[in-house]
Amino acid sequence: MNTSDSNSNIIWHEGKITYDDRCENLGQEGMVVWFTGLSGSGKSTIAVEVERELIKARKAVYRLDGDNIRHGLNSDLGFSAEDRNENIRRIAEVAALMKDAGLITLASFISPFQEMRDFARKKAGEDNFIEIYVKADVETCAQRDPKGLYDKAKKGEIDNFTGISSPYEEPEEPELVLDTTKLSLEESVKKVLTEINS
């Protein structure tokens, strides 16, 4: 565990159980599977099915999802660039803790900035992080509009909407790209499971 951000009055209290002990207990490696992409690209839809398949395979898995986290842990945050970064910073910390507990952690967040995705990778550790770019063009996402958000954004009812009034930085070196304008849900799920098991 990295203790470098602790100030001098806060002392790390070491336990007697290591990360390897926890993995051995669960019979799996901990991992963070990070889904990034525009709203409506399919992050949550894919992660939900991946979670179901992993549970069927008796893996210990947990799903973190943008909207759900904004109901609780991050309910104090908005969508300015600063708040988006803080949103992802907290999620990255939580995901890294879950990974440290030995869980396969599925994180679905628009996470539009490369810097913050790199932060999440650093927290989890390079060997335990899979970045998945769930790719769909903004026109397709706006057509799907499962939450009616693009409609509102175009009417100017939502500020800082990624792809419309706020930027999305495409991943530089993702482990996997899922073009959901071409792949079926089943095909995407299969590719993610293959990546997790590789």
Ligand SMILES: Nc1ncnc2c1ncn2[C@@H]1O[C@H](COP(=O)(O)OP(=O)(O)OP(=O)(O)O)[C@@H](O)[C@H]1O
């Ligand atoms: N090939 C596909 N793969 C995944 N989703 C698809 C596909 N084709 C159509 N869809 C539809 O696209 C929508 C994707 O919505 P979803 O909520 O998963 O997006 P999201 O990336 O999680 O968005 P948000 O960032 O707003 O949470 C769903 O309604 C889903 O049924």
Ligand SMILES: [Mg+2]
């Ligand atoms: Mg979602």
